[in-house]
Amino acid sequence: MQDNDDALIDLLKLHDISPTSQRLEIARILLARPQHLSADQVLASVNASLPVVSKATVYNTLGLFAKKGLVREVIVDPSKVFYDSNVEPHFHFYNSDSGELTDIPNDSITLSQIPELPQGCSLDSVDVIVRIRED
Amino acid sequence: MQDNDDALIDLLKLHDISPTSQRLEIARILLARPQHLSADQVLASVNASLPVVSKATVYNTLGLFAKKGLVREVIVDPSKVFYDSNVEPHFHFYNSDSGELTDIPNDSITLSQIPELPQGCSLDSVDVIVRIRED
DNA sequence: TTGGGTGCAAACTATTTGCATTCGA
DNA sequence: TCGAATGCAAATAGTTTGCACCCAA
Numbered sequence: 001m002q003d004n005d006d007a008l009i010d011l012l013k014l015h016d017i018s019p020t021s022q023r024l025e026i027a028r029i030l031l032a033r034p035q036h037l038s039a040d041q042v043l044a045s046v047n048a049s050l051p052v053v054s055k056a057t058v059y060n061t062l063g064l065f066a067k068k069g070l071v072r073e074v075i076v077d078p079s080k081v082f083y084d085s086n087v088e089p090h091f092h093f094y095n096s097d098s099g100e101l102t103d104i105p106n107d108s109i110t111l112s113q114i115p116e117l118p119q120g121c122s123l124d125s126v127d128v129i130v131r132i133r134e135d
Numbered sequence: 136m137q138d139n140d141d142a143l144i145d146l147l148k149l150h151d152i153s154p155t156s157q158r159l160e161i162a163r164i165l166l167a168r169p170q171h172l173s174a175d176q177v178l179a180s181v182n183a184s185l186p187v188v189s190k191a192t193v194y195n196t197l198g199l200f201a202k203k204g205l206v207r208e209v210i211v212d213p214s215k216v217f218y219d220s221n222v223e224p225h226f227h228f229y230n231s232d233s234g235e236l237t238d239i240p241n242d243s244i245t246l247s248q249i250p251e252l253p254q255g256c257s258l259d260s261v262d263v264i265v266r267i268r269e270d
Numbered sequence: 271t272t273g274g275g276t277g278c279a280a281a282c283t284a285t286t287t288g289c290a291t292t293c294g295a
Numbered sequence: 296t297c298g299a300a301t302g303c304a305a306a307t308a309g310t311t312t313g314c315a316c317c318c319a320a
Contacts, residue, residue, distance in 0.1 A: 020293085020300060039284080054302045059285060078216045078310085080284065093253065108250035115243035117267055118228065124266035131259035132252055155275060155318095174309080189277045194310060213285085215309065 004028075015068040022053045026061050030071060034086040036101040042083065076101060076129050091128035104130060139163075150203040157188045161196050162205075169221040171209060171236040177218065211236060211264050226263035239265060 008027050012019040029045045030037060037045070043058045053061075062083050065071045074082040076094040082101050091104040091111075109128065117123060143162050147154040164180045165172060172180070178193045188196075197218050200206045209217040211229040217236050226239040226246075244263065252258060 018299080022301070056286080056303075057301055060301085063285095075210060075213055078210055078213070081213050093256075095253075095256065096259065102253070104250050108248065110247045111263070112245045112247065113243065115239050115265065117265075118230075118237070120270050121228075121230065121267040122270050124231065124268050127262070127264040127266065128246070129262040129264075130250065130252075131262065132256040133259050135255050135257050153274080157276070191278075191311080192276055195276085198310095 011070070015065075015070045017064060017068055017070065022057050023061055023064075025052055026058065027065075027070075030062075030065075030083060031085050034084075034103070036074060036082045036084050036092075038080045038082055040080065072125075074101060074127070076131075089126070091130070093130050093132055095132050095134070097134045104128070146205070150200075150205045152199060152203055152205065157192050158196055158199075160187055161193065162200075165197075165200075165206060165218060166220050169219075169238070171217045171219050171227075173215045173217055175215065207260075209236060209262070211266075224261070226265070228265050228267055230267050230269070232269045239263070 005024065005028075008024060008031065009019045011031070012023060012027060017023060025046050026042060030042055039059055039062055042062065043053070043055055046053045046058065062071070066073045066083065069087060072084040072087050074084050074092060076082065076092065077096075077099065084101075086103070090106055091109055093102045093104055094100075095102075109130075111126065111128060114123070114126065140159065140163075143159060143166065144154045146166070147158060147162060152158060160181050161177060165177055174194055174197055177197065178188070178190055181188045181193065197206070201208045201218065204222060207219045207222050209219050209227060211217065211227065212231075212234065219236075221238070225241055226244055228237045228239055229235075230237075244265075246261065246263060249258070249261065
């Protein structure tokens with residue numbers, strides 16, 4: 001576990017984030033594996049056994065992680081933001097019935113010909129969301 | 136103007152929406168031309184000269200229009216939903232600095248190879264959002 | 271008349287913010 | 296010690312909801 005924490009601490013530092021214990025807790029949950037969690041879910045997971053991080057800190061920390069490029073915000077539902085621990089370029093399925101967000105295999109979709117951007121603008125990111133629903 | 140109203144009324148009926156005066160007002164604003172408006176903006180436009188539609192009715196009506204396929208919801212910003220009067224398939228630029236949502240010319244971007252959907256699911260829509268920011 | 275549509279205000283919920291306290295280098 | 300980080304609660308804002316009223320078929 002200590003090894004894992006050391007790796008996480010290095011990762012945070014690498015992203016210019018000072019590794020406090022709350023941030024480590026959140027990173028431990030969210031970065032454990034590729035996944036999509038809402039702030040609510042992170043809050044619940046982190047405090048599952050005993051309360052260690054407040055709601056405000058979860059929101060602030062997730063916002064910080066996103067700004068620093070450690071995670072990626074995925075906006076598919078007006079009612080909540082998802083945080084994706086996979087920052088590699090990839091696209092998503094969103095099942096609006098179940099609220100489930102899943103990755104689209106990278107080789108099964110292709111976006112070609114990124115269009116010319118409007119004057120005075122630079123590219124931030126390209127989001128592709130394939131919305132699906134239960135039959 | 137009457138001609139235009141008649142056309143709008145027919146359009147509403149065609150979408151299985153009973154054409155009340157408030158719905159007509161909202162349709163007149165939103166469907167005037169291809170555009171992207173938030174509920175707030177619609178509310179402000181509709182009541183620009185004198186108050187004719189309540190906030191709740193604007194939200195309910197936009198939701199109804201979207202459900203009936205008369206307009207399309209565009210979810211790009213966690214803080215508000217945009218309603219697009221153009222329901223033809225097309226993609227968007229979103230300038231997160233200015234909050235401006237614009238169309239991507241249809242011929243300047245290509246999405247190929249729609250991926251296989253998960254079991255028991257059907258396609259709803261494909262959203263492509265190219266996020267940009269001011270230099 | 272009668273049920274859908276509307277208006278109003280209150281409720282709701284995700285998120286943000288102000289500020290006092292606490293922690294760690 | 297001293298500034299950064301945190302916690303708490305209140306504030307915010309978009310959206311939804313409950314309910315009484317009203318209108319058109």
